[in-house]
Amino acid sequence: MQLAKFNTYLIEKGGLTQDDLAKIEPFIKAKKIVKGDFLLKQGDICSHFFFVEQGLLRLYALNEDGKENILQFATENWIVSDRGSVYFKEPSSYYIDAFEDTLVVFIDEDFIDKVSQVNPNFRKKNERLLQNHIRHLYKRISQLLGVSARIRYLDFVKMHPDIMLRVPQWMIASYLGITPESLSRVRKSLAEENFKA
Amino acid sequence: MQLAKFNTYLIEKGGLTQDDLAKIEPFIKAKKIVKGDFLLKQGDICSHFFFVEQGLLRLYALNEDGKENILQFATENWIVSDRGSVYFKEPSSYYIDAFEDTLVVFIDEDFIDKVSQVNPNFRKKNERLLQNHIRHLYKRISQLLGVSARIRYLDFVKMHPDIMLRVPQWMIASYLGITPESLSRVRKSLAEENFKA
DNA sequence: CACATATCTTACCATAGGTCAATGCGTGTC
DNA sequence: GACACGCATTGACCTATGGTAAGATATGTG
Numbered sequence: 001m002q003l004a005k006f007n008t009y010l011i012e013k014g015g016l017t018q019d020d021l022a023k024i025e026p027f028i029k030a031k032k033i034v035k036g037d038f039l040l041k042q043g044d045i046c047s048h049f050f051f052v053e054q055g056l057l058r059l060y061a062l063n064e065d066g067k068e069n070i071l072q073f074a075t076e077n078w079i080v081s082d083r084g085s086v087y088f089k090e091p092s093s094y095y096i097d098a099f100e101d102t103l104v105v106f107i108d109e110d111f112i113d114k115v116s117q118v119n120p121n122f123r124k125k126n127e128r129l130l131q132n133h134i135r136h137l138y139k140r141i142s143q144l145l146g147v148s149a150r151i152r153y154l155d156f157v158k159m160h161p162d163i164m165l166r167v168p169q170w171m172i173a174s175y176l177g178i179t180p181e182s183l184s185r186v187r188k189s190l191a192e193e194n195f196k197a
Numbered sequence: 198m199q200l201a202k203f204n205t206y207l208i209e210k211g212g213l214t215q216d217d218l219a220k221i222e223p224f225i226k227a228k229k230i231v232k233g234d235f236l237l238k239q240g241d242i243c244s245h246f247f248f249v250e251q252g253l254l255r256l257y258a259l260n261e262d263g264k265e266n267i268l269q270f271a272t273e274n275w276i277v278s279d280r281g282s283v284y285f286k287e288p289s290s291y292y293i294d295a296f297e298d299t300l301v302v303f304i305d306e307d308f309i310d311k312v313s314q315v316n317p318n319f320r321k322k323n324e325r326l327l328q329n330h331i332r333h334l335y336k337r338i339s340q341l342l343g344v345s346a347r348i349r350y351l352d353f354v355k356m357h358p359d360i361m362l363r364v365p366q367w368m369i370a371s372y373l374g375i376t377p378e379s380l381s382r383v384r385k386s387l388a389e390e391n392f393k394a
Numbered sequence: 395c396a397c398a399t400a401t402c403t404t405a406c407c408a409t410a411g412g413t414c415a416a417t418g419c420g421t422g423t424c
Numbered sequence: 425g426a427c428a429c430g431c432a433t434t435g436a437c438c439t440a441t442g443g444t445a446a447g448a449t450a451t452g453t454g
Contacts, residue, residue, distance in 0.1 A: 061339045149410075182412070385403080405444105411438105419432080421429085421431105423429105
């Protein structure tokens with residue numbers, strides 16, 4: 001299986017060398033999953049981090065009325081998981097499924113330990129990635145706390161133009177925390193303003 | 198300066214021994230700050246993680262109309278910071294200030310490296326703490342996406358009864374993403390229901 | 395005590411966004 | 425072409441929450 005992106009990721013973000021890569025190659029497990037397949041369901045204990053080599057995954061929760069709240073999209077080079085569930089072996093509250101046929105690299109805690117043995121810098125690099133992830137989550141919370149749906153949408157378009165093109169609008173609405181109808185209205189009002197201007 | 202809680206934290210959460218503690222003691226910097234003091238302002242580069250030995254800090258953003266959005270409270274045994282700013286040396290978008298007189302332990306990147314040299318397990322433990330933190334942030338996002346103000350409030354009361362008693366209601370409203378007036382109404386309606394029941 | 399300041403509540407109205415139902419539109423299938 | 429399906433839009437109406445302004449309450453300070 002060709003895992004060009006995962007290898008590049010390990011080199012650029014994880015600080016590994018080509019030599020290191022050769023050593024850890026045996027530990028790498030990847031699998032092709034098809035659109036609609038689940039990698040995690042509510043109640044399961046999440047066993048892996050999932051790196052997207054090619055395709056598109058989504059992480060979401062269901063609220064009491066059965067409505068999906070999309071917490072994250074993961075396209076190429078993204079890692080998605082219920083990290084809490086992996087680390088603390090607790091049942092997850094979330095679902096992860098594939099919205100496109102997706103080539104996924106399965107990363108377990110063990111893998112991180114092994115890579116760290118091969119290259120001790122890896123743990124520190126990994127820590128930086130986590131800190132960066134936390135930063136993004138803060139930004140998202142900050143937006144949800146104090147920013148209108150309209151602006152959140154504009155921000156999403158700017159930040160994730162690629163995802164815009166790959167998922168239906170109702171998923172973006174779910175990610176933004178509004179209904180598809182509301183998003184449609186926001187888009188209409190934006191379009192009208194652009195026309196006037 | 199007595200740092201009983203920080204020491205306990207390093208032992209219990211960081212996996213250090215008493216011996217380790219003795220070795221790193223010289224690197225520990227703590228400082229008493231008074232109510233109203235800032236540890237971080239928008240535009241600054243955040244230089245430390247802040248461990249609260251005693252007192253109460255808050256992390257917040259200002260939106261365009263100058264309204265505060267409180268991202269996090271930190272009471273005893275909590276660490277708060279703009280981690281992105283620390284790690285990537287970028288200007289912060291946030292403020293951190295003290296709402297009570299607070300004894301703060303200043304932790305820099307260097308400190309983490311030093312402790313890791315003394316006890317190599319520390320880095321891995323630290324990673325777990327980060328993953329746990331991420332889990333909480335996901336929970337918060339999930340709530341903001343799909344849960345009413347009323348339920349978010351009830352959840353806050355259950356999760357943080359201590360903070361309830363130490364900060365004014367308008368700060369809790371800010372943390373929940375609503376106005377103080379709305380929170381007042383939520384509380385009223387809850388009170389009425391309890392009276393009926 | 396008189397006063398100032400901060401917080402919380404209440405009442406009234408405004409608005410963003412939700413709900414429901416109908417319609418339209420594009421694509422795939424037979 | 426005819427139909428079904430998933431998605432997006434629209435309109436009418438509803439609800440939660442926001443905005444404003446006025447009191448009420450509490451606490452501190454001279």
